[in-house]
Amino acid sequence: MTNFRGKWFVIVxxxxxxxxxxxxxxxxxxxxxxxxxxxxxxxxxxxDGFDVVxxxxxxxxxxxxxxxxxxxxxMLTIADxxxxxxxxxxxxxxxxxxxxxxxxxxxxxxTAVLVADRFQVQVRSTDSSFTENDRRLWLERFDxxxxxxxx
Amino acid sequence: xxxxxxxxxxxxxxxxxxxxxxxxxxLSLKSLDFIVxxxxxxxxxxxxxxxxxxxxxxxxxxxxxxxxxxxxxxxKSQGYQxxxxxxxxxxxxxxxxxxxxLTDKLSEKISLLSFMKYLTPKADTAQAIDLVLKxxxxxxxxxxxxxIPGDSFTDFLAALKDYSGESKIRMxxxxxxxxxxxLGPDFVRRGMDILxxxxxxxxxxxxxxxxxxxxxxxxxADSKLSFIRTGFDAVKDWMSxxxxxxxxxxxxxxxxxxxxxxxxxxxxxxxxxxxDVFTNYFEHTGTQTLAVRLIERAVNxx
Numbered sequence: 001m002t003n004f005r006g007k008w009f010v011i012v013x014x015x016x017x018x019x020x021x022x023x024x025x026x027x028x029x030x031x032x033x034x035x036x037x038x039x040x041x042x043x044x045x046x047x048d049g050f051d052v053v054x055x056x057x058x059x060x061x062x063x064x065x066x067x068x069x070x071x072x073x074x075m076l077t078i079a080d081x082x083x084x085x086x087x088x089x090x091x092x093x094x095x096x097x098x099x100x101x102x103x104x105x106x107x108x109x110x111t112a113v114l115v116a117d118r119f120q121v122q123v124r125s126t127d128s129s130f131t132e133n134d135r136r137l138w139l140e141r142f143d144x145x146x147x148x149x150x151x
Numbered sequence: 152x153x154x155x156x157x158x159x160x161x162x163x164x165x166x167x168x169x170x171x172x173x174x175x176x177x178l179s180l181k182s183l184d185f186i187v188x189x190x191x192x193x194x195x196x197x198x199x200x201x202x203x204x205x206x207x208x209x210x211x212x213x214x215x216x217x218x219x220x221x222x223x224x225x226x227k228s229q230g231y232q233x234x235x236x237x238x239x240x241x242x243x244x245x246x247x248x249x250x251x252x253l254t255d256k257l258s259e260k261i262s263l264l265s266f267m268k269y270l271t272p273k274a275d276t277a278q279a280i281d282l283v284l285k286x287x288x289x290x291x292x293x294x295x296x297x298x299i300p301g302d303s304f305t306d307f308l309a310a311l312k313d314y315s316g317e318s319k320i321r322m323x324x325x326x327x328x329x330x331x332x333x334l335g336p337d338f339v340r341r342g343m344d345i346l347x348x349x350x351x352x353x354x355x356x357x358x359x360x361x362x363x364x365x366x367x368x369x370x371x372a373d374s375k376l377s378f379i380r381t382g383f384d385a386v387k388d389w390m391s392x393x394x395x396x397x398x399x400x401x402x403x404x405x406x407x408x409x410x411x412x413x414x415x416x417x418x419x420x421x422x423x424x425x426x427d428v429f430t431n432y433f434e435h436t437g438t439q440t441l442a443v444r445l446i447e448r449a450v451n452x453x
Contacts, residue, residue: 036298053313056448058229058298063448077451084219087453106453107207107216122451 033060033080034150042150043076044141052076060084066123066130066138073130076138077122078147087120098139111135116148163224163445164197164217166235166438171195175261176430182407183323186397191320194439204443205450212453219449224441231441233366234295238437240362241288263414263421270428272420275334277357279345282329282338284359285433286390287382289322291366292437296444302368302378304385311389317443321436326393327404328432333423336400339390346383351376 036057046052049068056063060080066073081087091114094104098113106112110124111132121142123135171177172195184191194200201213201220224231273281290307299306314322330338351372354360369375393399401419408414414422426432 055310056297056444058448061448061452063451075447075451077448079452084452086215107205107209107212107450109206110451120452124451 033082035059036062038062038150039078039147042078042143042147044138047141065126072126074126074135074138075122075124076142077120077124078142079120079122081118081120088114088117098136099144101144103139111139113139113142113144115144116150119147119150121147162221163231163442164221167194167197167200167442170435170438175426176432176435178411179328179408179426179430180320180324180432180436182410183320183327183404185407186323186399187316187319190316191436192316194442197442200439200442201446204446207450215453216446216450219453220442220445223445223449230295230298231445234292235438235441237288237292237295237363237366238441239434241285241359242431242433242437243362261412263412263418263425266425266429267421270421270424272424273333273427275341276345276349276353278329278333278423279338279342280349280354280357281359281427282325282334282342283346283379283383284357284363285325285329286386287367287379288363288433289325290382290386291363292440296441302381304382308385308389311386317436317439321433321440322393323397324432324436326390327399328423328426328430330390331394331399331401331404332419332426336394339387339394342383343387346380349376354379 036059039062040054040057043052043054043062043064050073051067052064053067054062054064060083061077063075063077066076079087090104090106090112091102094102096103098111102114104112104114106122106124109126110122112120112122114120121139121144123138125131125135170193172193177193180191180193192203194203197217198213201217202208205213205216207213207216223229227233290304293307293310294300294303297306297310311322326338330342334341354376355372364372364375367375367378369378402416405414405416405419405422408422408426412422412425414425
């Protein structure tokens with residue numbers, strides 16, 4: 001009986017220790033939004049006559065223009081939703097997927113993908129000749145798997 | 152209060168609503184429309200701007216974009232408010248006098264003669280310093296808005312070549328109103344010469360410099376002057392190119408301004424002083440640039 005109680009005591013101590021370690025590791029993994037410059041390497045490269053030109057780079061966001069023959073066609077954005085969780089709501093009711101990741105419309109001109117429940121990747125048409133199919137094609141060119149591993 | 156609510160004081164939406172839709176600043180900028188034909192919309196309503204830039208019509212979606220844009224501007228760590236201060240401070244010297252003198256004068260074509268008593272043309276050195284500091288302010292505001300290091304001359308130069316709309320008209324006004332008209336067709340070289348001979352102690356006495364000094368990299372006037380020289384040197388070819396590509400001359404610019412100001416061609420220094428005192432084109436279009444960048448970002452984050 002004493003031995004049995006002793007075993008439980010050890011198990012309870014071990015569980016408490018593990019829980020407290022979990023708490024610590026969660027704290028250390030939430031340093032705030034990722035730096036925008038971290039995102040640049042996950043963007044697609046210029047292709048098919050389109051140039052990818054980086055514009056804004058802020059804490060938790062990087063943005064580039066997609067230009068064809070000097071004219072704006074679309075905006076490409078990776079945003080960390082850590083400080084803006086409401087944006088993830090649109091993916092809840094959506095069954096669509098792009099490259100295996102949840103996808104949703106963002107207004108009538110944008111298509112967005114949610115990566116690792118944290119990063120939103122969006123392609124938005126700024127010229128009407130850039131269609132929804134174009135947006136999906138360019139979304140598939142992002143490195144979602146690489147982005148998903150970003151801490 | 153805007154269509155979608157959010158009427159907090161000094162929000163980016165309020166700053167846009169506070170811009171004039173008429174007056175000397177707007178008329179002066181419109182006189183340069185031939186450089187950006189139809190490319191500059193003088194937005195003075197944030198909700199209208201939001202619809203035009205996003206091309207969206209759903210009110211709930213637009214409301215979420217507006218909220219995000221306002222939040223981003225309000226977050227000081229994002230740098231947008233610093234950019235606003237730079238645009239505003241570089242443009243505020245001697246404006247109070249201008250506003251007072253202009254009351255009741257806007258309904259008719261303005262005669263420069265009637266304003267001569269309020270105007271003192273700047274000496275070339277002071278004018279060249281103003282030109283240079285406005286150019287550097289554009290660089291500093293650009294880096295704050297876009298989140299890149301303050302000495303990113305190459306990135307800035309690449310962006311300048313891609314400027315459009317309100318940003319391009321601001322640069323056109325800078326080169327015409329603070330360069331071409333007061334300093335003449337070789338204003339870039341004159342600016343470089345004056346800057347080359349400038350002592351840090353002279354720079355320190357300049358009012359415009361004092362207004363934006365804290366945002367210029369460097370521990371003292373000496374190192375700030377060195378930064379200013381490097382920055383201005385980096386854009387000198389772009390400035391000359393802008394003038395030649397748009398076939399700009401003082402005559403051409405003045406003949407457009409004459410649509411609303413009566414001025415004789417031998418009084419160009421007074422015309423430059425007039426535009427300096429009675430307009431805030433840098434702050435006006437700078438506010439619009441901030442709103443454009445915030446909307447472009449917010450619509451991609453909601």
